[in-house]
Every structure is written in C-alpha cells, then in structure tokens.
Amino acid sequence: MATRDLTATVGGDAAVTAVEQAGQLEAHGIDHIPEGERHGRPRELFAVWAAPNVSYLSLVVGAALVLMGLTLGQALAVIVAGNLLWALTGVLAVSGPAAGTTGSVVSRAMYGVLGNRAVIALTGWLISAAYLALNWSAASVAAFGLARRLGAPDSPVLDGVIICAIAAATLVVSVYGHATIVRLYSVLSVALTVVFVVVSGYVLGHTDWSYQPAESLHGAQLWVTLVGGFAIVASTPLSYSNSPDLARYLPRDSKPMAVAGWTALGAFLPSVLFTGVGALAATTLDMSDPEAAIEGILPSWFIPVFVIAVVLNTVANNSLTAYSAGLTLQSIGVRLGRIRAVLIIGILATAMTLYALLVFDFLTSVNTMLELVVVVTAPAVGVYVADIWICRNRYDGPQLLDERRGSPFWYDAGVHRAGVAGFLAGALAGVLCVSTSFWTGPVSSAFGGANLSLVAGLVVSAVVYGASGRTRRRAVTREPGA
Template sequence: MPPTPASPASAPDADRTGVDRAGQVESRGIDCVPDDERHGSPRELFMIWAAPNVSYLSLVVGATLVLIGLPLGEALALIVLGNLFWLLTGFIAISGPASGTTGSVVSRAIYGVLGNKVVVALTGWLISALYLALNWSAASVAGIGLTGRLGLPDSPALDAVVICLIAGATLLVAIYGHATIVRLYPALTVLLTVVFVIVAGLVLGHADFSWSPAEPLTGTAHLVALASGLTLVASAPLSYANSPDLARYLPRDSGRAAVALWTAAGAFVPSVVFTTVGALAATSLDMSDPQAALESVMPGWLVPLFVVCVVLNTVANNGMTAYSAGLSLQSIGVRLPRVAAVLVVGAIGTAMTLFAILVFDFLTAVNTLLELVVVVTGPCMAVYATDVVLRRNRYDGAALHDLSRTGPYWYRGGVNWAGALATLLGALAATLCVSSTSWAGPVSAALDGLNLAIPVGVLGSAALYWGLSRALGTLPARATRAS
C-alpha cells in the first residue's frame, strides 16, 4: 500500500497552537513554522552556540593534543584549523530559515523519503545519544568528584543518582524547547565565561609557554599525531548537523551570511579559547586526570563553583542535542509528540552514560568516540553542505513533508541514490582510513596509524554527491522550487 501524503499539519505536535515563548513547552515538532510565527535575528545564534562550547570537554581535548606528544605551537595551530569546521555547521544552518523546518526533514531532499529514515536513525538520534552520554559522562565525573569532597560515600548507587540528576535537568531544557533555549543560553554563556576565564587565568599562571615534548616526534609518528589531533578537534563541529533546527524560527528573509557566521562564531570563539587553555594546562599539570589537575590550581571556594559550571555547560550542550534528537525521532516516522521523543532519546543516553561511567575509563571513552564517530558525521555533514550549494538553499518546506510516491522527494523507490551512495561510500572510505586507540582501518594500519578519516570522508563524500547527482539525473534543481 503506498504511503499517504503528509503535510506539516500531520506532524504529531501540529494539532496544537504554535507557541514559541520562553518558559512554555514548545508546541511545534518537525512541522513547518509559518511566516507569521517567525521571529528573532541571526545575532541570537551567537549566544545559543556559545553556551555549549564554553566547555570542560574542550579543556580535555586541548590537553590530549599535548599528551599525545605534539609541540605546543603545533597543538595550537591544530586547534584553530580543526575549529574552522564550525563554518560548515554555520553554512548548513541557512537551510533552517529557508525551509522553516528541521535539518532532519530537509535531508529528505538529500536521501529521499525512505533513505532519509535510515540515515537520520543513525546520525540524528543514535549518534546524538552517544554524544549525550559523552557529555553527561564529563559532567558526572566532575559531579561525582564533588560528592567526594562533600564527604559522601563513594558508591555506584550515588554515581547513578548524580548521572540521573544531570540528565533530568538537561531533558527539562530540551522539553521546553527553542524559545527557552534562546532566552536561557545568553545568561548561561555569561556565567560560564566568567568562571572559565578565572580558571583559565589560574592555568596560565602555571603554564610553561616554552614547553616541548621530552622526546620530539619525528617522521610517520609525527604525522600520525597531527592527523589524530585534527580528528579530535574537528569531531565536535562535524557532529552538529542540527544547526538548522535552532535557526528555523528566524524570518525567511534573514541574511544567509549572518545566519552562517553568527552560528559559526558562537561555537568557534569559545572552542578555540578553551581548547587552547586545555593544551596550556597540560604543559605543567598532569591532565591524565583533568578534574584533579585543574582543581589543584584552584582555591577551595572555586572548586564547587567550577563543578557547577561544568554541569551547567553539559546541560546547555546536551539540552540542544536532546532537543534535536527528539525532532529527528519524529522525522523518521515515530508517531510520538516532541516531548515524548525527547524522553526516549534521553533514556537511551542515560543508559549509555551509566555504562560508560561505571564500566569504562572516562578519558579512554572520550578519545575513542571522538576518533571513530567522524567516519559517519563527516560524510553526512559534507553531503548536506554540498546539497545546500547545489540547490542554492532553495527548500520548499511543504514539499519536504509530502511522503507520497508522487512527491518530489520520493526519487526512485523512496531513495535518492546520489545522496545515499555518496554518504555510504564516503563513510566506508573514512572507515578504511580511520585510526583510534582501539581500532585502525586497513589503510591507516598500512600507513602506521595515520588517520585520514576527515579529509577522505569529507572531501570524498562531497565530490561523490556532486558527481552522482549529475550522473544519476537527480540534480536538486529538478526536485525543488523556491519557497
């Protein structure tokens, strides 16, 4: 039986009056935002993206660059280079105001109605759940440490309580949704920046700016460290394909450059600053245990405040991730209201966090996930950005909700094979070229562990999508019209 056409009004939340006010639960799901409900300006995107990236995880990643043996100057250069990938995150954000819907719906134009369900199921909520677990793990490590300082007994039960409390606060932000995020995140950005800048000042007071590794890396080992470092830094911006979700309420005529640059700058600036601080910290502190190392240079009164800010940063970061993951769950056809979808994703992420904290070492979990996940997120981001270029950012939000066989995004058998093959082959190539502490692809292994997942996956997928769109006769201009 053929699928029935679906319009924006058929989304699970669409029978409720559109509400996007701070302090009220957002009523819209993946349905299109009408022009008369659009509001805000691109400038608000800076603070939305800054709050998640004034981050403890950035400190950990920066320290890792030094711990793997890179000279300080090279580590700092990689920090800037890897964070330039935030420009891709900003660039795809422009599809939000153009379509009035979420990135997980816009990608139906890339993969087709049925193909999109498979891709979004993997990248939109499974990988989102992994990132929820990663960030909750970081906050939980800090929170669990604070309970020890308060004299509470060390036990798995207490650890589980800490994790669940942090997860609960995060999901509350995701449930209230877009307008609450827009109102709340500027205040969080200011608070987090003040505290993290104080910590940065203390770290800089101990940093060894002339530091160099005792045994400098040479030859292939040096190239391997450089490639691994770039992968670690770039993995964060390459994971945020949800930027259209946070921009979709902006007026349709919002400047494309403004949307892209305010989004990118909001993430780029704090990421560069605090990843740099993490690298400098590792020149004099034992950052194999990041929390203990940072606390060693803080006065006693600052430690609990810093831990609270680590938790708040996680709430900001995961609040955004859980929000978009709930929308992604709706876009693959799960007939749940947005709030219920958020809770499902949150439950999966919480379970993963409990497993990671109670079973695995935190730093090992961070490095392994960040090094491996780019084999999927890099190609997906590259194909999305290429589609925006090919379509000149012309997306018809109503047509994107037409799931019928006669709809413009049914393509052949419900799949746009240009997008599906470009992403699949790009991910396969990246997998062959990836390297981590736990696994290396055959190409990487033959090159003594050189990690080429990002250049191969990103550039290869973009080129394949561009070529296959023409070779298969699925040029985007034939399937869309300007709204």
C-alpha cells in the same frame, strides 16, 4: 527569537493568537514554521552555540594534543585549524530559515523519504544517545567528587540520584524547547565564560611558555600526530549537524552569511580559547587526570563553582543534543509528539549512563566506537553541504514534509540513489583512511598510520553526490510557493 506569535488552529479555523515565550512548552516539532511565526535575528545564534562550547571537555582535548607529543605552537595551530570546521556547521544552519523545518527533514532532499530514515537513525539518533551518555558520565564524575568533598557518603544510591538529577535538568530544557534554549543560553554563555576565564587565569599562572616535549617529533611521526590531532579537534564541529534546528525560527529572508557566521563564530571562539587553555595547562600540570589537575591549582572556595560550571555546560551541550534527537525520532517516522520523543532519547541515554558508572564500565567500548563516528558524520556533512550548494539553498518545507509515494522527494522507491551513493562512498573512504586503536585502514597504513578519514569522508561524499545528484536535484527543486 525568545518570543514569537502562535496561531492555534482547531478544526481548520484560526483560533486566538497566543505568544510562546521562554518557559512555555514549544508547540512545534518537525512541522513547517509559517513565516508569520518567525522572529529574531541571526546574531542570537551566537549565544546558542557559545554556551555548549565553553567546555571542560575543550580543556581535556587541548591537553591531549600536548600529551601526544606536540609542541605548544603545534598544538595551538592544530586547535585553530580543526575548529575552522565550525564553518560547515554554519553552512548547514542556513537551510533552517530557508526550509522552515529541521535538518533531519531537509536531508530528505538528499536521501529520499525512506533513505533519509536509515541515514538519520544512525547519524542523528543512535550517535546522539552515545554522546548524551558520555557527556553525562563526565559531568556526573565531577559532581561525585564535589559531593564527597562536601562530606556526602560514598553511596551508589546517591551517585544514581546525581546522574538522574543532571539528566532531568537537561531534559527539562530540551522539553521546553527553542524559546527557552535561546533565552537561557544567552545567560549561560556569559556565566560559563566568566567561570572559565577565571580558571584560565590560574592556568596561565602555571604555564611554561618555553615548554618542549621530552622527545621532539619529526618527519612521518610528526605528520601522523598532527593529522590525528586535527581529526580529534575537527570531529566536534562535525558532530553538530543539528544547526538548522536552532535556526529554523528565523525569518526566511535572514541573510545566509549572517546565519552561518553567527553560528560558526559562537562555537569557534570559545572552542579555540578554552581548547588552547587546555594545551597551556598540559605544559606543567599532569593532565592525565584533568579534573584533579585543574582543581589542584584552584582555591578551595572556587572548586564548587568550577564543578557547577562543568555540570551546567553539560546541561547546555546535552540539551541541544536531546532536543534535536527528539526531532530526528519524529523525522524517522515514529508517530510521537516532540516532548515524548525527547523523553525517549533521554531515558535511553540516562540508562546507559547509570549502567556505565554504576554497574559495568562500558565507557571504554563506547569511546572506541566514537573513534569511528567521524566515518559516518563526515560523509553526512559532506552530502548536506554539497546539496545546499547545488540547489542554492532553495528548500520548500511543505514539499519536504510530504511523505506520500510520488511526492517530490520520494525519488525511486523512496530513495535518492545519488545521496545514498555519496554517503556510502564517503563512509567507505573513511573506513579505508581511518586509524583507531583497533583498526587501521589500508590507505592510512600507506601514509604511516595518519588518520585521514575526516578529510576523505568529507571530500569523497561531496564529490560523488555533486557529480551524480546535480541533474536530479535541480529537477525537483523549485522556489517555495512557485
């Protein structure tokens, strides 16, 4: 997938065929990728999803489970169970080759041309900006520490330069686009894995395999903690609804099982491995300050390598987010080219990061907001998976890109009521079942404060949409080219 033919068209006539390679700007945005321009194999998706998930944040999440009071065995079980939801990310990916366009366009089949704009503006654009800012903030703080260690002055100007440099590196990858991402991530996934395996070796040397929490959890308290831990782990795969964007260049006849499998496996394996390492670290290290704890067991010469790996992982993670957020902005109806759309989300998120770290610490507020992210991401995934099941993954890219009144996916005044009803029902169920630092829904309260929002949002949205949307979706679904 790193190399593909492009036929430029000028005035309706086919021009000279060019070859788009890694290092060249991607020519396509949300437009349909013709079959003649699709290349590659599903297995190439493994590295695309592995690189963002060989992650420092995985260590933090794993440690948090132990700090919540779980035993090592319980934490590891929750880590495996929560990461199984990467299977849903894989399922969403199969719509990319089928439609030949992005997930934010495919979802017009679920919500209608106009209804889709409102849903993806929230689930695919605003939330992306918050995630970009949070990830850049975490990487920047690590880079600040390395700069001080190397003798740099404690200067807000220098800190601002570091933030902008990390953001710029991210946006360069996003702007160059698909071919560059595929080629670069095959290298990054190996390099990052080597670094984090070394870190894992030092963690294993400090692991207390007989660890038991100071106070064991039992009964309702254990149940609430297990469910809460599951929600924390599973919220990560549910935040990646952009898997069709990375798979849309594959040939249409790519096997769906292979597309879903390589996508899910690429994210699942490193997520389980390194989240588990974070749980092991918390058995002896003070992971309330994870960066200091991890650096405290590493040799001094390796700390800069570790920090650079943290930054590179952030670049890999945020590049996918910014890339898809740019495509989402086009899908909303903003008439901009892909590059400008990527730069807009990048500039917004960079400004948020600078403000958070240099002017006013609003990250606590943003973190609180993200406690509720699953309330909208879970229903969006539930509706999407249900639609793939209902229409058997038959999507027609050119039909989906037709935004005219009366087009197949215009539905009623531009809105597919079944999709909107499924999404809103799932979101309402999530609100009623959520448990956060500032709001506990009545259903959650009835179950002792267990955060059931993720499961409730997924199931309710899929059931409501499946029940109300089946007849109408079949009516407008046809085989491409029919």
